[in-house]
Amino acid sequence: MSVKIHISQKTRTKIEEICESFSNNTGELINVLHKTQDYLGYLPAEAQEVIAQELGISTAKVYGVVSFYSFFTMIPKGRFPISICMGTACYVRGAERILDEFKHLLKLNVGETGADGLFSLASLRCVGACGLAPVVLVGEKVYGRLATDDVRNIVEEYQNVGFTV
Amino acid sequence: MENNKKQLRIALRNCGFINPENIEDYIAHSGYAALASVLETNDPQATIDVIKKSGLRGRGGGGFPTGLKWEIASKNHADQKYVVCNADEGDPGAFMDRSILEGDPHSILEAMAINGFCIGASKGLIYIRAEYPLAIERLLIAIKQAEEAGLLGRNIFGLGFNFDIELRYGAGAFVCGEETALIHSMEGDRGEPTFKPPFPAQSGYLGKPTNVNNVETFANIPVIILKGWEWFASIGTEKSKGTKVFALAGKIDNVGLIEVPMGITLREVIYEIGGGIKDDRKFKAVQTGGPSGGCLTEKFLDTPIDYDNLIDAGSMMGSGGMIVMDEDDCMVSVAKFYLDFTVEESCGKCSPCRIGNKRLYEILDKITEGKGTMEDLDHLKNLSKVIKDTALCGLGQTSPNPVLSTIENFWGEYVYHVVDKKCPAGQCKALKSYIINPDLCIGCTACARACPVGAIKGEKKMPHEINQANCIKCGACVEKCKFNAISIK
Numbered sequence: 001m002s003v004k005i006h007i008s009q010k011t012r013t014k015i016e017e018i019c020e021s022f023s024n025n026t027g028e029l030i031n032v033l034h035k036t037q038d039y040l041g042y043l044p045a046e047a048q049e050v051i052a053q054e055l056g057i058s059t060a061k062v063y064g065v066v067s068f069y070s071f072f073t074m075i076p077k078g079r080f081p082i083s084i085c086m087g088t089a090c091y092v093r094g095a096e097r098i099l100d101e102f103k104h105l106l107k108l109n110v111g112e113t114g115a116d117g118l119f120s121l122a123s124l125r126c127v128g129a130c131g132l133a134p135v136v137l138v139g140e141k142v143y144g145r146l147a148t149d150d151v152r153n154i155v156e157e158y159q160n161v162g163f164t165v
Numbered sequence: 166m167e168n169n170k171k172q173l174r175i176a177l178r179n180c181g182f183i184n185p186e187n188i189e190d191y192i193a194h195s196g197y198a199a200l201a202s203v204l205e206t207n208d209p210q211a212t213i214d215v216i217k218k219s220g221l222r223g224r225g226g227g228g229f230p231t232g233l234k235w236e237i238a239s240k241n242h243a244d245q246k247y248v249v250c251n252a253d254e255g256d257p258g259a260f261m262d263r264s265i266l267e268g269d270p271h272s273i274l275e276a277m278a279i280n281g282f283c284i285g286a287s288k289g290l291i292y293i294r295a296e297y298p299l300a301i302e303r304l305l306i307a308i309k310q311a312e313e314a315g316l317l318g319r320n321i322f323g324l325g326f327n328f329d330i331e332l333r334y335g336a337g338a339f340v341c342g343e344e345t346a347l348i349h350s351m352e353g354d355r356g357e358p359t360f361k362p363p364f365p366a367q368s369g370y371l372g373k374p375t376n377v378n379n380v381e382t383f384a385n386i387p388v389i390i391l392k393g394w395e396w397f398a399s400i401g402t403e404k405s406k407g408t409k410v411f412a413l414a415g416k417i418d419n420v421g422l423i424e425v426p427m428g429i430t431l432r433e434v435i436y437e438i439g440g441g442i443k444d445d446r447k448f449k450a451v452q453t454g455g456p457s458g459g460c461l462t463e464k465f466l467d468t469p470i471d472y473d474n475l476i477d478a479g480s481m482m483g484s485g486g487m488i489v490m491d492e493d494d495c496m497v498s499v500a501k502f503y504l505d506f507t508v509e510e511s512c513g514k515c516s517p518c519r520i521g522n523k524r525l526y527e528i529l530d531k532i533t534e535g536k537g538t539m540e541d542l543d544h545l546k547n548l549s550k551v552i553k554d555t556a557l558c559g560l561g562q563t564s565p566n567p568v569l570s571t572i573e574n575f576w577g578e579y580v581y582h583v584v585d586k587k588c589p590a591g592q593c594k595a596l597k598s599y600i601i602n603p604d605l606c607i608g609c610t611a612c613a614r615a616c617p618v619g620a621i622k623g624e625k626k627m628p629h630e631i632n633q634a635n636c637i638k639c640g641a642c643v644e645k646c647k648f649n650a651i652s653i654k
C-alpha cells in the first residue's frame with residue numbers, strides 16, 4: 001500500500017543530491033534510504049524509482065530493501081505519530097490493553113494513518129524506558145506507567161492541539 | 166540501584182560517572198591507556214593471549230570465547246580486514262548496549278582499535294540501530310574527538326598503527342543482529358543470514374576476514390588489559406568469567422540495568438537487588454534470553470547464573486533481558502508473545518522458520534482462545550523440534566525455545582487451558598467470564614453505565630446481570646463497582 005504522488009522537481013533534485021553525497025554507491029543504499037526518509041518523512045514508490053535510477057539498480061532491488069526493514073515506511077505518518085511499546089517489559093505490564101484502547105478510540109490499526117492525517121498508530125519494541133512500562137510515545141514525547149484510562153486523555157490532548165492550530 | 170553491594174561494575178564502570186561527550190574525562194579515567202600499552206608492547210599475539218586467558222566470552226548471546234575469535238581472525242591473511250561492533254541490540258525489552266554507547270562511547274572505540282591492532286585490521290564499523298539517535302550522536306562526537314586527539318586515524322600515538330571507525334545504520338530488523346545478516350545489511354542488502362561456514366572471520370564484510378563482537382564484550386576489553394587477565398579471571402564461575410549486565414524488568418520493585426558477577430543466583434538478583442516481587446505477589450518465573458530463551462522457575466532460584474547453567478536449565482544467557490513474572494502472568498500467553506515477535510521478525514528465507522513459526526503462533530492463539538485440544542499440544546512439541554533442527558540461522562533455530570520451555574515447566578497450565586478451558590492466571594480474555602454476585606450487588610447501576618457494549622442489565626436497586634454472549638471482557642465494570650460484586654471466573 002503506497003500513496004501515489006507526483007514528486008516535484010525540487011524533491012527529485014534533493015534525492016539526487018542525497019545519492020550523490022554517497023557517491024551513488026549501491027553499498028550505501030540503506031544510508032540513502034535513511035536520508036531520503038528523513039527528508040520526505042516516508043519513501044513513496046516514486047522516490048524509490050529515482051534512487052534506483054541514480055544508483056543504477058532495479059526498482060525491485062530498492063523496494064526489496066525498503067520492504068525488508070520495518071524502519072522504512074511507504075505511507076506518511078500522522079502529524080502526531082503514536083507508538084506503543086510492545087517490548088517484553090511493557091507487555092508484562094499490560095501494553096496490549098493500552099494498544100487495544102488506542103485502536104478502539106482512534107479506529108486505526110497498527111501501521112495505519114487516519115484519513116485526517118492527525119494520528120498514526122505503530123508498535124515498537126523496547127524504547128529503553130522499561131522502568132516506566134507500559135510506555136507510549138507521541139512523536140518524541142514519552143508517556144509512562146499508563147493505565148487504560150489515561151489513553152483517552154492523551155488522544156484528547158492532541159485532538160485539541162490539532163484543532164487549535 | 167548503584168550502591169548495592171551485590172553489584173560489580175566493569176562494563177558499566179564509567180556510565181553515569183564521566184561526561185560521555187568529553188574525551189578528556191574518559192582519558193582522566195585511564196581512557197586510551199590500554200590502547201597505548203597494547204601499541205607500545207607491539208605484540209598482537211601477546212594481547213590476544215591476555216584476552217584468551219581472561220576467559221572473556223561474547224556477551225551478544227552466543228558466549229563464544231572472545232580471545233579465540235580474535236586469534237582465528239588474526240591468522241586469516243588478507244590485504245584488508247575489518248572489525249565490526251554489533252550494536253543492533255534486538256532483544257525486545259533490553260537496553261544494555263544502548264546505555265554503554267550513550268554513557269561511555271570511547272571505551273568501545275578504544276576496544277575496537279585494540280581489536281584492529283590484534284587482528285591486523287585498519288578499519289572498524291559500528292552497526293547501530295537507527296532507533297538509537299542519542300547513542301549515534303554520542304558515537305559521532307566521540308569518533309571526531311578521538312580523531313582530533315590522534316587516538317584514531319593515521320599513525321596513532323605516533324606508533325605507526327592506522328585505524329578509523331565509521332557507523333552503519335540498521336533499519337529495524339531483529340535478524341540483522343545475526344552476524345552474517347548484519348554483514349549483508351552493511352553491504353546495503355536485505356539483511357538475510359547465510360549459511361556458516363564460511364564464518365565472518367574467514368569471509369565477512371566485502372568478502373574480507375571480519376571480527377564481529379558485541380558492545381558489552383568490547384566494553385570489557387580495556388579494563389582487562391589494564392588490570393590484567395588474572396584479575397578478570399578471578400571473578401565469576403569456572404567457565405564464565407567477569408560480570409554480565411542485565412535489564413531487569415517485569416513484576417519487580419526495582420527495575421533497571423544491573424551489572425552482577427557471573428555466578429550470582431536468581432534469588433539474589435530478584436530479592437536483594439530487585440527488591441522482591443511487586444505488590445507481594447507470588448514469584449512464578451524469570452525469562453532470560455529474550456525470544457531465543459526460556460523461563461526459569463522457582464527450582465532454579467538458587468542456581469548460579471552462568472552460560473552453561475542457564476542452558477542446562479533450559480534457557481540461555483542471551484544478551485541480557487531478564488523479565489520477572491508473577492502468578493498473574495499466563496505462560497501460554499508469554500510463549501505466544503515471543504512467537505508473535507519471531508513471526509514478525511523472521512526474514513522469510515527458509516521455510517521452517519517462515520511457515521513453522523506462524524503455525525506455532527496459530528496453535529498458541531487457538532489455545533488462548535479456548536479452542537485448543539490435547540493433540541495441539543503434541544503438534545506444538547513436534548513442530549518445535551522440527552523448526553529447531555532445520556532452520557537456517559540462529560533466529561529460527563532458537564525461536565521455539567519459549568514454547569518448549571513453558572511446556573516443560575508449565576505443562577499443567579497448558580492442559581488447564583485445553584481441557585478445562587480456563588486460564589489460571591486470568592489473562593486469556595476468551596477464557597474468563599465476568600460474574601456479578603447477586604448477594605453483593607446493590608443495583609447502583611454504575612457497572613451498567615460503564616459497560617461499553619451494554620451487556621449489563623438490571624433494575625435499579627436490584628441485582629444486575631451480565632449477558633455473557635455480549636460481554637467483550639474489557640473489565641470496565643469491575644473497576645467501577647464499589648461493592649466488589651463483580652468477579653472474574
Ligand SMILES: Cc1cc2nc3c(=O)[nH]c(=O)nc-3n(C[C@H](O)[C@H](O)[C@H](O)COP(=O)(O)O)c2cc1C
Nearest residue numbers: 223224225251254255342343344378379382559560
Ligand atoms: C537472531 C539473532 C539475533 C542476534 N542479535 C544480536 C544482537 O542484537 N546483538 C549482538 O551483539 N549479537 C546478536 N546476535 C549474536 C551475533 O550473531 C554474534 O554472535 C555476536 O554479535 C558476536 O559477538 P560476541 O561474541 O561478542 O557476543 C544475534 C544472533 C542471532 C541468531
Ligand code: SF4
Nearest residue numbers: 513514515518558561
Ligand atoms: S531461520 Fe528464520 S530468520 Fe533465519 S534465515 Fe531462516 S527464515 Fe530467516
Ligand code: SF4
Nearest residue numbers: 616636637639640642
Ligand atoms: S467486562 Fe466489559 S463488556 Fe463485560 S460486562 Fe463488564 S463492562 Fe461490560
Ligand code: FES
Nearest residue numbers: 085087090129130
Ligand atoms: S519494553 Fe517497553 S520500554 Fe522496554
